[in-house]
Amino acid sequence: MNNLPPLNTLRYFLTAAQTMSFKEAADQMYVTPAAISQHIKTLEEFLGCQLFERGHRRISLTRAGHALLPDITTGFDYLNKGVRNVALDSRPNVLNLTVIESLSSRWLVPRLFRFQQRYPHINVRIQPTNRLLNFAQDELDLAIRFGQGEYKQLESRQLAGDTMHLVCHPRLASKILTPVSLRTHPILKENSSDVMPAWEQFYAQHAIAPNNDLSVLQVDDSSITIIEAALAGQGVAMIRHSLIYEQLERGQLVKLFDFSFDCLYAYYLVAPSAHFAREKVQQFSSWIKEMFDEMPKLG
Missing domain, CATH: 3.40.190.10 (Periplasmic binding protein-like II)
Known part of the structure; x- marks a missing residue:
């Protein structure tokens, strides 16, 4: 462990390499672009090599950066898997959702009081966004997306067409x-x-x-x-x-x-497969399916 750089520097490197943008990486990590740049500089100093070519409007990986990326990606995949296996649900009374903006504001939020009446012990937190967030980094339980149900390393369960x-x-x-x-x-x-x-x-x-x-x-x-x-x-x-x-x-x-x-797309519940075993996710999934079934059909 003494030969490893600070874990955060590796996490910031991975996000920057995946997005190819310090600004977008900063948005995902909820920090400033300067913080991303500083962490990567710290990592480069630790390794003794440059990981990114920094242009005026873009960045690109150096040969060393390309060599490092696969191992860091695999390493964090294993870390996330290990944490999920040990901590199946550390907050059973908090349900963190990410929902596409249109459905969140015009459909879900006006009905959410009905879920809270049925399950008053569950505190629902919603992040309205059209981006698919990172379940591990953002501590999400469940996402509601409108698409074709194909999301890498995630399970999708169709709610309804439109x-x-x-x-x-x-x-x-x-x-x-x-x-x-x-x-x-x-x-x-x-x-x-x-x-x-x-x-x-x-x-x-x-x-x-x-x-x-x-x-x-x-x-x-x-x-x-x-x-x-x-x-x-x-x-x-x-x-x-x-x-x-x-x-x-x-x-x-x-x-x-x-x-x-x-529509060519449909509404889906999306999450890592293990999340669908959580009681709060099962309760919300059952409830929201009822809400879609209550929607008047075309007349």
């Missing part, structure tokens, strides 16, 4: 009489891999050239922004049923041309 609707504010809907007339009205577009295929099918179904869109707002992976803009009457949007079915029921939004598209 459907896209073409929607807008009722005031705007009265002016859009045909699919072709949509070309003269503002479009709200989310540039994400689950939304764009729905638009493509709508264009193909009605022989509309997408280049003719009057697009006033485009965002990357932000359903919340699109929903708020649609509720404000700012344009037409393609939005998931799970996020707006209540607004459709209340008449705050209306479907256009009865268009729907089965």
Whole structure:
């Protein structure tokens, strides 16, 4: 052990090497880029060699860095596995969740009191983010993702599929009489891999050239922004049923041309396999499945 550098320097090196960015590594480790740089400098001084080439806007691994990375990766994998095997659940009354932002704010949080009424002894902590966080570093119990269920070294259990609707504010809907007339009205577009295929099918179904869109707002992976803009009457949007079915029921939004598209993605519970044996995770998994089953189907 006397021949090893400080463990934190190796952990910071691994994160920087995986992200190829001191700034992104700092974001993941909740420190400053300067702290990342200092720890790596300490490691380089201990080893007597340079691990990163530092450019103006990017970094890259040196030959020594490339040689070190596989062993450090394997070492931390074994450390994490050993800790998980010994400490199956050190905090049985705390449930740490990471949830995609749109589902967290528009669907989960308004219902969470029902889980807390059923299990008052469990303290739920939510991290809303569209990034898949590190379960070991962030002490997470469970993630809810919207995707294809393929996450390296993690188990995925499907919760539910979803459907896209073409929607807008009722005031705007009265002016859009045909699919072709949509070309003269503002479009709200989310540039994400689950939304764009729905638009493509709508264009193909009605022989509309997408280049003719009057697009006033485009965002990357932000359903919340699109929903708020649609509720404000700012344009037409393609939005998931799970996020707006209540607004459709209340008449705050209306479907256009009865268009729907089965999503290519689905909602998944995601975690290391061992986490699904935890009682609190089983309780939450069962409860949230009930909540999805209660959701009104397409009508």
